[in-house]
Structures are given as C-alpha cells and as structure tokens.
Amino acid sequence: MDVPCAPGCQVASVNSIDGQVCGGLVDAARPASRSHVLRRVVAAVVTPSPRAFLMCVCGTFVLGVLVLFAFSVYVNPWGDFGKTGFHRLYNARLAKADYIDGLAPSDLPEIVVMGSSNTMRFRPATISRLMGKSAFNFGVFWGRAEDFLCITHHFVDDLQHKPKLVIVGIDTWSFAPAMNEHPVFPGIRRRLLNAPQLSRHLPGVGWTKRAWANFIDSLSGQQLALSWKLFWDDRHERTEAPRLESSEWFETDGTRVRYFWEGNEVFEAVETGAYSITEDIRRLIRDSSQSGVRFVDQFPMYNFDRMDQTKIDYMVETLDVCQRESIQVVFVINPVHPLLYQQLIAHTRHPQHLEELKTMLSQFRRDYSVVSGIIDASDITTFGGDPDGFFDPMHPATRNCDLILERVAAEVHLN
Amino acid sequence: MIFPSYIFVLAFLPLVLCGWYLIRSYRAKLAFLTAMSYVFYGWLDYRFVALMLASTLLDYHCGRKIAETNSPATRKRWLICSIAGNLGSLGFFKYYGFFTQSCAELLAVIGIDASLPVLNVVLPLGISFYTFQSMSYSIDIYRGQCKPTGDLLLFTAYVSMFPQLVAGPIVRYSDIENQLGTLRHQKTNHEQICDGAWLFVIGLVKKIWIADVLAPVAALAFDTESSPQMITAWVGTLCYTFQIYFDFSAYSDMARGLGLMMGFTFPINFNSPYKSANISEFWNRWHITLSHWLRDYLYIPLGGSRCGTVKTLRNLGITMFLGGLWHGAAWTFVVWGVFHGALLMTHATWKRLTRVQLNRTLAIGVTFVSVMVGWVFFRAHSLEGAGSVLAGMFGMHGAEPFSYVSATLGISFPGIYEQFSGMHGLAFLLFVTVLTFGAPNSEEIPKLRQPIVGVAMGTVAVCTLTTFMNETPFLYFMF
Structure with a gap:
C-alpha cells in the first residue's frame, strides 16, 4: 500500500507502509507538515526492519521491566522496599520486633512465646498469673523453625537480653520443606525477610541476595496483581506500616484479637461460647466429600512427605543458643480442631509426622538440659480441651490455650 | 537455571549475548561459550560438571584414535571404548537402581530373596542428551561420515553448548561443525x-x-x-x-x-x-532428532527394513523398546516404547498387506x-x-x-x-x-x-x- 507523500517529498527510502517506496519529493528547506510527520512515524513502525524490530523488542522489554519495578516499589504491598506503602498484610514479625526494640531493657519480657498463628492466644497475662514473670507473645503468622532461630538470636545478640523461658509452639509443618519454591529464598517467608532485625540472623541472607529477591518479587504476577488491587480497586493510602501499638490485630503484649472464619469475625462469639464451630466444620467436611474434594486439601501445610533437615538444623541452633545462655525451653505441640485432627490422621501423613516430631523433641530433651518440658496438645480431646474452643479448624481459642499454659506452668520451675 | 527464570532472562542471557557479540577473537568466543555453558550446567547441578567433562574428553580422545589408524580392529576397539564409556555412565546413573530393583523383584518371584546393593544415584541433568550427542561423534568418525576435530576447545563447546544441552535437540557434530568453523568470520546477522x-x-x-x-x-x-x-x-x-x-x-x-x-x-x-x-509419520514429526538418531545408529545397523518383513518388525520393536527405555528407567517407559513399537509394526504390516487408505x-x-x-x-x-x-x-x-x-x-x-x-x-x-x-x-x-x-x-x-x-x-x- 503506497502512502501519499507531501508535495515535494525527496525521501525515497523507507517512507511508506509495507516497504513500498513513495514516489514524491520533499522540499528539504520546508518543514514537513504534521500529517507528513505522522505518516513517517506510521511508516517507520510498520516497515519491516530487523534492526528496528530488535531495538523495539529490547526497548519495550527494558521499559516494561522498569515500569513494573517502579510500580511495585511505589505500592510496596509486602514492605519489601521500606516501611511505607499500601500495606496488604500485617507483618507481625516486623511490628513485634520493632515494639520489643523500643522497650527499655528493664521492660523486656522474661518469658517469650514463639510459634505460628496457632500460638497467638497464649496470653502473656495468663503466663504472668501462672508463673509470676513478665511475658510477650512473639507468635507470628506462619512461624516456623527459622523464626524461632531469628527471634532467639535477636533477643540474645541484638538486645543482650536473656529470657528465662521460651515457650515454643510447634506444628508438624514447623519443619516442613518449602511449599512454594522461591527461586532465591526457598521456604522462607517474605515477612521474615522484611523484618531486617530478625532476618539478619538467618544463614545465607546477604544484602545482594535480598536485593535480587526483592527485584524479582517486584516483577512477579502475584505481587503486581496485588499491587494493582491495592492501588486501584481498594484505593488504599500510602502509609507507614502500622506499629504494634496501633494495630487492630494485636494487643501490645503480642496477643491476637481478631479472628475470621468463613468471612465473618468470630472472635467474640467463640470466646464467649455463643458460637459452636464444630457443626460448621462437620458440614464442610460433608460438603467437601460430596464435591469430590478432600477437606484436608484446604490445609496443604500438613500435606508433606518428610521434615526438612535445614529446618531441623535451625531448631538445633536455637537450642544451642538457649543452652549456652541458660534459657529454659518448653515445647508445646499445638492442637487443631478434633474433626480436622481426625481428617489429618485418616488422609495425610500426619500420624507419622507427629510420631517423628515427638521422637525429635524427646531427643532434644535428652540432649539439652534446658529443655524442661514437652506438652503434647496435638489431640485436644484426649488433652482435656474443649472442641468448640477454636476460632477455625486450626486456631485454638483462649480456653484451650489457657489449659495448655497451665500444663506448661506445672512443668517449669523458674527462679 | 531454566530458560523461563528470572536469572536466565534478566542476567544470564543478556550477559551471554553481550559477551558473544563483543568478543571478536575466535578462540575467545569458543572459550566464552564453553565457560558460560558450564556455568549454566553447574547452576542446574554442579555435581555433574566433571561427568560431562569426562564424557567430552573420552569422545574427543576416542574420535582422534579412531581416525589415526587404518586398522579395523583398533578402530573398532576405540569405538567400543567410546560407546562403553557413554553407555556405562548412562547405565550407572540412569538405570542402576531400576535394574537392581527389577532383578530383586524377579528373583523374589522365583523365591530368591536377593538383597542387591541399593545406591541412591542422582540422575545428572541432560545425561541422556549429551551422551547421545558425543557418542554420535565417535560413531560418525568410525563410519567415515565426519572428520575428528583437533581442537579440544571446539569439541567441548559443541558438547556443552547450553541452549540445547539439557533437553535437545540432539545436535550431531556434523550438523554444527561448519557453523562453529565460521565463527571466525561471524558477522552480526540481525535477520x-x-x-x-x-x-x-x-x-x-x-x-x-x-x-x-x-x-x-x-x-x-x-x-x-x-x-x-x-x-x-x-x-x-x-x-x-x-x-x-x-x-x-x-x-x-x-x-x-x-x-x-x-x-x-x-x-x-x-x-x-x-x-x-499414521504412527510412522508421527515419529518423523515428534522429537525428530531422537527419531533420526535411533534410525541412524540403531534401526539401520540392526538391518532396518532391508531384510524381510519379520526382521523389519523385529527391528522396529527393538528400536522402540530401547527408545522407551532411553526416556526413563521405569517399566512405564518400557511399556510406552513397546506400545509404540507395536503401533509401528501394525502400521508396517498394514502397509504391506493392504492398499486401503x-x-x-x-x-x-x-x-x-x-x-x-x-x-x-x-x-x-x-x-x-x-x-x-x-x-x-x-x-x-x-x-x-x-x-x-x-x-x-x-x-x-x-x-x-x-x-x-x-x-x-x-x-x-x-x-x-x-x-x-x-x-x-x-x-x-x-x-x-x-x-x-x-x-x-x-x-x-x-x-x-x-x-x-x-x-x-x-x-x-x-x-
């Protein structure tokens, strides 16, 4: 297709669509008209040219990468690039570490609870009442062995503080291999990496690796989709990450105060006993079996083949630190709702994992004199707990947690 | 490092392309390509870099020895040496566990409890591809279909070439020899x-x-x-x-x-x-370089289709059985190969017996x-x-x-x-x-x-x- 040229066009090269040479002449002394410039631009982008093609591929690619990166940095949904952003999830690790860092040495807790969100109702107030010492709940979402190591190192090495006791809430998946293989930090939660005072104690986490991880995270579809949602759909504001003191999720002693189940906030209802979760879980199990999907598949963290030696090594290193600093340790094997427990026993390797876990903890007790107790609350029914004392199939409510803490207090004798 | 990964697309590939087009010297280009290919392979699994190098050295040496002599016996000895070395490493790393387990199960069937030594051998990435590739070099020299190279660097670059190292296409030395040679005068070809x-x-x-x-x-x-x-x-x-x-x-x-x-x-x-x-056409369109490799180095040496119907069918069966086994050390792959062998045999018989289209x-x-x-x-x-x-x-x-x-x-x-x-x-x-x-x-x-x-x-x-x-x-x- 020929492109009509402006009167007097002298350019007889690649001025036209489909590589056709235009026939007109241009008066070189006269500036080209706007329509002529437009035609030249159109011709330039549609005329085959390998060199221009490659430049366009590379240029678009580099520009696209930069735009995506800049957008991710601006929205910063996970706190990868500092504390300011459109925060998606509350980073309990960072908030709790920041809070602890701000305490005067005399206010630092003598008893520290570590673990996953399943330990977040181990109330420091109950611990203080039972054992007469100040306490802090450092339970974090998806807390696993690497978190225990980092938190312990942070207290001992950074804050120069030796708690008298750490209560470690363990789940079988505390030692599970990575579920999603992050190319740079397989199996390490991003929220741990974004709490620098903690993650600096993690072996193999240098700044170059972190920078590369943050860069590629910023280009991931998951992060970009989330960033777009926060930026466009939710119209969040770019703010500082909320501190523990102003968090709506936690009290300042680290206890969690908000729980959701099936889209509803259930904290008050479960705590007061007004709502029984057991029937709901039974219904869900029934519905799942009818649709051909197993109920336990909603809890993929329990579905793994074997424990990861790296995670076990993290735990061993944590115990080495505790032994060296004479910090007593009590392990609590966290409970799940009895109906989920039955499903896990029937459909996953949970029985083997539990057995392996108990054997490992017993070995720790033999190897480390500071390990003063192992509380097995995995089966809450035989433990004497309340099946309705759960916010959802995994998270125990206060009455079950208090019962566990009473057993802990009975095992431990603090000076 | 796999192709669809950040490290490859954002770091490795730009680095390789920049280096490739900036380096002018022929030998430096070859050295760069080899080094980057070994980095690529080592990134995937550093434990087996030495194995690939050993396979390369073996075939380079055997190729030269085959070409050096006119004695058929000596030539054959060096060829056997090359094939044994390649198939030996393939057999050990890929099939050892399969064979010991299968033997133990077979013996158990007849009531013998055999505790054969179990080794948890890790399969080196790409071993099936690069052993076939470098083995074809020795065989082609033996057959007089290509000349040995006297340049170890060039041969190492050929065997380790990262784009096709791990999963093909299986590139024969004769396919790439001239292209590697023209690197001396390579100009940037934008097309x-x-x-x-x-x-x-x-x-x-x-x-x-x-x-x-x-x-x-x-x-x-x-x-x-x-x-x-x-x-x-x-x-x-x-x-x-x-x-x-x-x-x-x-x-x-x-x-x-x-x-x-x-x-x-x-x-x-x-x-x-x-x-x-038809299934024959399928194998001319699917994994063509493997099909051709099996045809040239297995099916035709067995006699191909030149020795009567029965032997042709036998040759098809053997080729596909081994083709199946090449894919993996498991009975499922063997059955897959045999199944395809049966399909090819059926098709060959059909073609001979009837003209129905x-x-x-x-x-x-x-x-x-x-x-x-x-x-x-x-x-x-x-x-x-x-x-x-x-x-x-x-x-x-x-x-x-x-x-x-x-x-x-x-x-x-x-x-x-x-x-x-x-x-x-x-x-x-x-x-x-x-x-x-x-x-x-x-x-x-x-x-x-x-x-x-x-x-x-x-x-x-x-x-x-x-x-x-x-x-x-x-x-x-x-x-």
Missing part, C-alpha cells in the same frame, strides 16, 4: 537474531501459558490416589497429551531461538506431530488417540496407575455427572489469581486443540519484522516475565 527472538518468545508462551496451565488438570487424572472416572481420565489424558507437546516443543523452540540469536542453526525437533496421519482426517484422529493412549503409560507413576487411568477412560470406574466438570476441572493462569471454572477450562482445551490441529507451528508462523510487532513481542515477553516465580522445569529435564 537471524530476529528469528531467534521470535522462537524464544513463542517457546516462552507455549511453556507458560499452555503447558503449565494444562499440567494441574492432567494431574487430576494421574496424581490422585483414587481411580479416575471417565471424564477426568479422558480430560486429564488429553491435557497431558497437549502439555507434553507444548512443553517439549517449547524447549526446542527456545533452544533453537537461542541458537539463532548466537548464529547457530540447530535442527528442527517438532513439526506439528499431532497432525500425523483411510480418510486423512479419520487417520489423524486414529493416530492421535493411539498416541494419547500411549501417553497414559508415559505419564503414570506405575503400571498399576496407568491401568487405573485406562480403565477410567473406558468407563470401568463409572462416569461423573457433567456438573463435575465445572466443579473440579477449572484452570488458572500463572500470575493471575483468578481460578477459572471447568467450563472455561474446557473452552481453553478447545482453543488448544484448534491451535494444535489448525494453526501453523513455530517454524511456519510468519516472523514479521515490523517495529510495531517488536513492541508487541517485547510486551508479551514482559508479561511472561511476571509468571517466572514458580519455576516449573521442563518435562524432559527428568530424562
């Missing part, structure tokens, strides 16, 4: 780089947005403990049939694309195999379903598993209500949160079917050079980049 970019991006799209999307649906039939019912079995097998094609041909496209970007033309490995009207569309359909049934063995974890899926396909486990489709056969695209329903999944499957049977393949697609197309391609490349977080290896990495 070739454009073609390479096209193929690389097409490969990325096929891998990320087709193969990886179909994989979870295939898993519903093959990776569950329960026996799949009819719809799941058929849809799962169909998805795997497309998955393996788009996955493997994507790797080949990317390998060829990378080769072109550096000025090398590797042989074509796929030519719309599912458009084949099926309607082409019908013939394509029959071939496709036959190949699909074969993939059941290829994909299943065990023969029992394959039997279970086949039984499901033939309705022996019952059939689900159609509502099941929308409930469980949903798909999701990488990088996108939304889970699409089963009906969308079926629509996608239909789209892939049309693409497979109706669209031109990667080689046939017109590779436009308009800058505006370049912008579109760059945009597509950026979009694929957003899906690299869960690095999914290519299926053929395990072979």
Whole structure:
C-alpha cells in the first residue's frame, strides 16, 4: 500500500507502509507538515526492519521491566522496599520486633512465646498469673523453625537480653520443606525477610541476595496483581506500616484479637461460647466429600512427605543458643480442631509426622538440659480441651490455650 | 537455571549475548561459550560438571584414535571404548537402581530373596542428551561420515553448548561443525537474531501459558490416589497429551531461538506431530532428532527394513523398546516404547498387506488417540496407575455427572489469581486443540519484522516475565 507523500517529498527510502517506496519529493528547506510527520512515524513502525524490530523488542522489554519495578516499589504491598506503602498484610514479625526494640531493657519480657498463628492466644497475662514473670507473645503468622532461630538470636545478640523461658509452639509443618519454591529464598517467608532485625540472623541472607529477591518479587504476577488491587480497586493510602501499638490485630503484649472464619469475625462469639464451630466444620467436611474434594486439601501445610533437615538444623541452633545462655525451653505441640485432627490422621501423613516430631523433641530433651518440658496438645480431646474452643479448624481459642499454659506452668520451675 | 527464570532472562542471557557479540577473537568466543555453558550446567547441578567433562574428553580422545589408524580392529576397539564409556555412565546413573530393583523383584518371584546393593544415584541433568550427542561423534568418525576435530576447545563447546544441552535437540557434530568453523568470520546477522527472538518468545508462551496451565488438570487424572472416572481420565489424558507437546516443543523452540540469536542453526525437533496421519509419520514429526538418531545408529545397523518383513518388525520393536527405555528407567517407559513399537509394526504390516487408505482426517484422529493412549503409560507413576487411568477412560470406574466438570476441572493462569471454572477450562482445551490441529507451528508462523510487532513481542515477553516465580522445569529435564 503506497502512502501519499507531501508535495515535494525527496525521501525515497523507507517512507511508506509495507516497504513500498513513495514516489514524491520533499522540499528539504520546508518543514514537513504534521500529517507528513505522522505518516513517517506510521511508516517507520510498520516497515519491516530487523534492526528496528530488535531495538523495539529490547526497548519495550527494558521499559516494561522498569515500569513494573517502579510500580511495585511505589505500592510496596509486602514492605519489601521500606516501611511505607499500601500495606496488604500485617507483618507481625516486623511490628513485634520493632515494639520489643523500643522497650527499655528493664521492660523486656522474661518469658517469650514463639510459634505460628496457632500460638497467638497464649496470653502473656495468663503466663504472668501462672508463673509470676513478665511475658510477650512473639507468635507470628506462619512461624516456623527459622523464626524461632531469628527471634532467639535477636533477643540474645541484638538486645543482650536473656529470657528465662521460651515457650515454643510447634506444628508438624514447623519443619516442613518449602511449599512454594522461591527461586532465591526457598521456604522462607517474605515477612521474615522484611523484618531486617530478625532476618539478619538467618544463614545465607546477604544484602545482594535480598536485593535480587526483592527485584524479582517486584516483577512477579502475584505481587503486581496485588499491587494493582491495592492501588486501584481498594484505593488504599500510602502509609507507614502500622506499629504494634496501633494495630487492630494485636494487643501490645503480642496477643491476637481478631479472628475470621468463613468471612465473618468470630472472635467474640467463640470466646464467649455463643458460637459452636464444630457443626460448621462437620458440614464442610460433608460438603467437601460430596464435591469430590478432600477437606484436608484446604490445609496443604500438613500435606508433606518428610521434615526438612535445614529446618531441623535451625531448631538445633536455637537450642544451642538457649543452652549456652541458660534459657529454659518448653515445647508445646499445638492442637487443631478434633474433626480436622481426625481428617489429618485418616488422609495425610500426619500420624507419622507427629510420631517423628515427638521422637525429635524427646531427643532434644535428652540432649539439652534446658529443655524442661514437652506438652503434647496435638489431640485436644484426649488433652482435656474443649472442641468448640477454636476460632477455625486450626486456631485454638483462649480456653484451650489457657489449659495448655497451665500444663506448661506445672512443668517449669523458674527462679 | 531454566530458560523461563528470572536469572536466565534478566542476567544470564543478556550477559551471554553481550559477551558473544563483543568478543571478536575466535578462540575467545569458543572459550566464552564453553565457560558460560558450564556455568549454566553447574547452576542446574554442579555435581555433574566433571561427568560431562569426562564424557567430552573420552569422545574427543576416542574420535582422534579412531581416525589415526587404518586398522579395523583398533578402530573398532576405540569405538567400543567410546560407546562403553557413554553407555556405562548412562547405565550407572540412569538405570542402576531400576535394574537392581527389577532383578530383586524377579528373583523374589522365583523365591530368591536377593538383597542387591541399593545406591541412591542422582540422575545428572541432560545425561541422556549429551551422551547421545558425543557418542554420535565417535560413531560418525568410525563410519567415515565426519572428520575428528583437533581442537579440544571446539569439541567441548559443541558438547556443552547450553541452549540445547539439557533437553535437545540432539545436535550431531556434523550438523554444527561448519557453523562453529565460521565463527571466525561471524558477522552480526540481525535477520537471524530476529528469528531467534521470535522462537524464544513463542517457546516462552507455549511453556507458560499452555503447558503449565494444562499440567494441574492432567494431574487430576494421574496424581490422585483414587481411580479416575471417565471424564477426568479422558480430560486429564488429553491435557497431558497437549502439555507434553507444548512443553517439549517449547524447549526446542527456545533452544533453537537461542541458537539463532548466537548464529547457530540447530535442527528442527517438532513439526506439528499431532497432525500425523499414521504412527510412522508421527515419529518423523515428534522429537525428530531422537527419531533420526535411533534410525541412524540403531534401526539401520540392526538391518532396518532391508531384510524381510519379520526382521523389519523385529527391528522396529527393538528400536522402540530401547527408545522407551532411553526416556526413563521405569517399566512405564518400557511399556510406552513397546506400545509404540507395536503401533509401528501394525502400521508396517498394514502397509504391506493392504492398499486401503483411510480418510486423512479419520487417520489423524486414529493416530492421535493411539498416541494419547500411549501417553497414559508415559505419564503414570506405575503400571498399576496407568491401568487405573485406562480403565477410567473406558468407563470401568463409572462416569461423573457433567456438573463435575465445572466443579473440579477449572484452570488458572500463572500470575493471575483468578481460578477459572471447568467450563472455561474446557473452552481453553478447545482453543488448544484448534491451535494444535489448525494453526501453523513455530517454524511456519510468519516472523514479521515490523517495529510495531517488536513492541508487541517485547510486551508479551514482559508479561511472561511476571509468571517466572514458580519455576516449573521442563518435562524432559527428568530424562
């Protein structure tokens, strides 16, 4: 297709669509008209040219990468690039570490609870009442062995503080291999990496690796989709990450105060006993079996083949630190709702994992004199707990947690 | 490091291309290519770098020794040395566990409890490919089909060349010898780089947005403990049939694309195999470089089709049996190979006995379903598993209500949160079917050079980049 040229066009090269040479002449002394410039631009982008093609591929690619990166940095949904952003999830690790860092040495807790969100109702107030010492709940979402190591190192090495006791809430998946293989930090939660005072104690986490991880995270579809949602759909504001003191999720002693189940906030209802979760879980199990999907598949963290030696090594290193600093340790094997427990026993390797876990903890007790107790609350029914004392199939409510803490207090004798 | 990964696309590839075109000296170019290929391989699994180097040195040495002498016995001795070394390492790393376990099971059947030593041998990546590649060098020299190189660096560069190192195409020395030689006078060929970019991006799209999307649906039939019912079995097998094609041909496209970007033309490995009207045609279109390798180094030396019907059928059977075993050390692969051998034998017999020609569309359909049934063995974890899926396909486990489709056969695209329903999944499957049977393949697609197309391609490349977080290896990495 020929492109009509402006009167007097002298350019007889690649001025036209489909590589056709235009026939007109241009008066070189006269500036080209706007329509002529437009035609030249159109011709330039549609005329085959390998060199221009490659430049366009590379240029678009580099520009696209930069735009995506800049957008991710601006929205910063996970706190990868500092504390300011459109925060998606509350980073309990960072908030709790920041809070602890701000305490005067005399206010630092003598008893520290570590673990996953399943330990977040181990109330420091109950611990203080039972054992007469100040306490802090450092339970974090998806807390696993690497978190225990980092938190312990942070207290001992950074804050120069030796708690008298750490209560470690363990789940079988505390030692599970990575579920999603992050190319740079397989199996390490991003929220741990974004709490620098903690993650600096993690072996193999240098700044170059972190920078590369943050860069590629910023280009991931998951992060970009989330960033777009926060930026466009939710119209969040770019703010500082909320501190523990102003968090709506936690009290300042680290206890969690908000729980959701099936889209509803259930904290008050479960705590007061007004709502029984057991029937709901039974219904869900029934519905799942009818649709051909197993109920336990909603809890993929329990579905793994074997424990990861790296995670076990993290735990061993944590115990080495505790032994060296004479910090007593009590392990609590966290409970799940009895109906989920039955499903896990029937459909996953949970029985083997539990057995392996108990054997490992017993070995720790033999190897480390500071390990003063192992509380097995995995089966809450035989433990004497309340099946309705759960916010959802995994998270125990206060009455079950208090019962566990009473057993802990009975095992431990603090000076 | 795999091709669809951040480290490859954002760091390794730009570094290699910059280095490649900035370095002017021929030997420095070869050294650079070799070094980067070893970095690439070592990144995947550093433990086996020495093994690849040993295989290279063995064949380089054997090749020279074969060429140095005119004594047939000596030549044969060095050839045997090369073949034994290559097949020995392949046999040990790939088949040791399989053979010891199979022997123990066989002995147990006749009441002998044999405790054979169990070694948990890790399979070195790409060993099946690079041993075949370097072995063909010795054989070709023995046959007088190519001359040995006196340049160890050049030979090392040939064996380790990273684009096709791990999963082919299997490039013979004679294919690449001249191209490596012309590096001395290599000029930047923008046309070739454009073609390479096209193929690389097409490969990325096929891998990320087709193969990886179909994989979870295939898993519903093959990776569950329960026996799949009819719809799941058929849809799962169909998805795997497309998955393996788009996955493997994507790797080949990317390998060829990378080769072109550096000025090398590797042989074509796929030519719309599912458009084949018979099984023989299928093997001329599927994994072409392996088919040709087996033909030239196994089938023809066995006698090929020149020694009567019975021997031809025998040769087909042996070739496909070994072809199956090459793919993996498991009975499922052996049965897959034997199954294809049986199909080829049936086809050869049919051709000799009758002149009946099926309607082409019908013939394509029959071939496709036959190949699909074969993939059941290829994909299943065990023969029992394959039997279970086949039984499901033939309705022996019952059939689900159609509502099941929308409930469980949903798909999701990488990088996108939304889970699409089963009906969308079926629509996608239909789209892939049309693409497979109706669209031109990667080689046939017109590779436009308009800058505006370049912008579109760059945009597509950026979009694929957003899906690299869960690095999914290519299926053929395990072979």
